[in-house]
Each structure stands twice: as structure tokens, then as C-alpha cells.
Amino acid sequence: MPLQPDSASDVIGVAAADAALHEQASALAQDLGLPWVETTAAAYSAGLQAVLWLGAEGVSLQAVSRRGHAPGPITVDFGGATMRHRRRGGQNELLGKAVGVGKKSALAVLDATAGLGRDSFVLADLGCSVTLAEREPVVLALLADGLERARRADDSWLNAVLGRMRLHRGEAATVPAVAFAGLDVIYLDPMFPERDKSAAVKKDMALFQALFADHNTTGDAVALFAWALQQDVARVVVKRPVRAVSLAGRQPSHAIVGKAVRYDVYVLRSLGPA
Known part of the structure; x- marks a missing residue:
């Protein structure tokens, strides 16, 4: 039977689109230590803010509201129109330049803050071998579901990109040592960077801020940054809002600046010839 929240700190539940998925939803809820509810109405009554929704299209994160007027669900869809459009965007060139695409063949990158995997996917599409770490x-449930659905797709381009992506479940510091052999770049995108209060927040970031802000602090980002700089890599790249101060106050070797974001590049050694 559906579980109920154990405490007021429970803000996310798991729900399924139909009875056929109830067993899978219950297992996921148990695995994540989250309450299982039968409907979004039940989630609202239980005081939840969002549900992980299992449906025919995979796993999504849906905000809960009394009248059903919550923003559309957040899902990871690497083969969808949004990612296909993004691969043609100018920001990809900036990200590629920041990590050093073209300076060395078969560039190996650790995305230490993978999130929904969008930047990792772009880097893999640019030819990098990418390890995605998410804690x-x-x-992680959203990301793993998106990767699995993409791997099952009958799409040669998508399959080729996914072949260059490997998921690590946990902190970047717990990535097996073998993955660091030949690693060139560590990439960081702090989930909740400081921002101009007048700037609009995308729906996924707004929901993430509401749900996970207490779990991801500036201190976490600074500690991860300090760890990254101690690793045997050629460079560390940090994604920042374009007007934000540098992370931990440490000035980069150089920065690649776009309209909304910039990439602070900390060069530790040469990447070597392509």
C-alpha cells in the first residue's frame, strides 16, 4: 500500500501513471527512501511539493499543486527536440573551447556536478569521453532513466554520443581511480550559483532550488573546487553566471564569456597536441 511521509522534511514522493507501474514505483520509493503515493492529489494532501512520476515516457519530476496548475514535468530526454536544438547553439562552442576540445584527441572529462546531464551530453557530442558524477x-534517478531510454533508442547519432558517456552514482571524489587514468579535465557547474535577483530562473532550476537548496551549498561547491584543483588533470573548468565573482575568489587563468554564462578556466598543465 502507499507509504506516507515520515516527517515534515519529506517533500518528494513517488507516483505512477497506472496500476501496472505501481510495483516499480514502490520499489523506486523504497530505494530512495521516499513516500509512495497513488496520485498527485494524494501527494498534495500529504503535504508533498513534488513527485517522481513513472509513466510510459519514463521518469519525470512533477511539482504538486492543488488545482493541477504546476509547471510542466522535468525529464531527461537526450533525444528530444530541446537537446537536438541545443547542439546547434553557440554556447556549445564556448563550452568546447573552455574544456579544450581540439587541443587533444579523445579528450577525457569528469563532469563532477552532472545534474540533468545536458552539458555532459554536449561534451560527448563534441567527441569527449565523459564521466558523469551525480550525488x-x-x-540521479532522472539522469539514469534518461540515459537508459536514450540507449534503447534506434538512433545511430544518439547511440554514438551515449557510447562516450559513463554514469557514476555518487560524489565525484568517489569515482574509481581507474577513471582518473588519462583524465584531462574536471568540469564543475554548481547547481545553485549566486545570481542577479532580477534574472529569470528556468523552471527546472526553480524547482530544484525549492527542493534541493539545503542539500547543495556554496560551501559544497568551494570544497569540490578545492578537491578538483588537487587532482592530476590539465585543467578545471567552472561554469558561472556571467557577472558572478569567481568561485572561492580564485581568479582563473582565463575565461570564455558568453551572453548569460562564462566558463572560468584554471590551467594546471598543457593538454598536449591534438
Whole structure:
């Protein structure tokens, strides 16, 4: 039977689109330590803010509201129109330049804050071998589902990109040592960077801020940054809002600046010839 929240700190539940998925939803809820509810109405009554929704299209994160007017669900869809459009965007060139695409063949990158995997996917599409590290269990469930659905797709381009992506479930510091052999770049995108209060927040970031802000602090980002700089890599790249101060106050070797974001590049050694 559906579980109920154990405490007021429970803000996310798991629900399924139909009875055929109840067993899978219950197992996921148990795995994540989250309550299982039968409907979004039940989730609202239980005081939840969001549900991980299992449906025919995979796993999504849906905000809960009394009248059903919550923003559309957040899902990871690497083969969808949004990602296909993004691969043609100018920001990809900036990200590629920041990590050093073209300076060395078969560039190996650790995305230490993978999130929904969008930047990792772009880097893999640019030819990089990417290890994605994600520690937040709910975000990890979305990311793992998106990767699995993409791997099952009958799409040669998508399959080729996914072949260059490997998921690590947990902190970047717990990535097996073998993955660091030949690693060139560590990439960081702090989930909740400081921002101009007048700037609009995308729906996924707004929901993430509401749900996970207490789990991801500036201190976490600074500690991860300090760890990254101690690793045997050629460079560390940090994604920042374009007007934000540098992370931990440490000035980069150089920065690649776009309209909304910039990439602070900390060069530790040469990447070597392509």
C-alpha cells in the first residue's frame, strides 16, 4: 500500500501513471527512501511539493499543486527536440573551447556536478569521453532513466554520443581511480550559483532550488573546487553566471564569456597536441 511521509522534511514522493507501474514505483520509493503515493492529489494532501512520476515516457519530476496548475514535468530526454536544438547553439562552442576540445584527441572529462546531464551530453557530442558524477538521489534517478531510454533508442547519432558517456552514482571524489587514468579535465557547474535577483530562473532550476537548496551549498561547491584543483588533470573548468565573482575568489587563468554564462578556466598543465 502507499507509504506516507515520515516527517515534515519529506517533500518528494513517488507516483505512477497506472496500476501496472505501481510495483516499480514502490520499489523506486523504497530505494530512495521516499513516500509512495497513488496520485498527485494524494501527494498534495500529504503535504508533498513534488513527485517522481513513472509513466510510459519514463521518469519525470512533477511539482504538486492543488488545482493541477504546476509547471510542466522535468525529464531527461537526450533525444528530444530541446537537446537536438541545443547542439546547434553557440554556447556549445564556448563550452568546447573552455574544456579544450581540439587541443587533444579523445579528450577525457569528469563532469563532477552532472545534474540533468545536458552539458555532459554536449561534451560527448563534441567527441569527449565523459564521466558523469551525480550525488543527489532524485536527480540521479532522472539522469539514469534518461540515459537508459536514450540507449534503447534506434538512433545511430544518439547511440554514438551515449557510447562516450559513463554514469557514476555518487560524489565525484568517489569515482574509481581507474577513471582518473588519462583524465584531462574536471568540469564543475554548481547547481545553485549566486545570481542577479532580477534574472529569470528556468523552471527546472526553480524547482530544484525549492527542493534541493539545503542539500547543495556554496560551501559544497568551494570544497569540490578545492578537491578538483588537487587532482592530476590539465585543467578545471567552472561554469558561472556571467557577472558572478569567481568561485572561492580564485581568479582563473582565463575565461570564455558568453551572453548569460562564462566558463572560468584554471590551467594546471598543457593538454598536449591534438
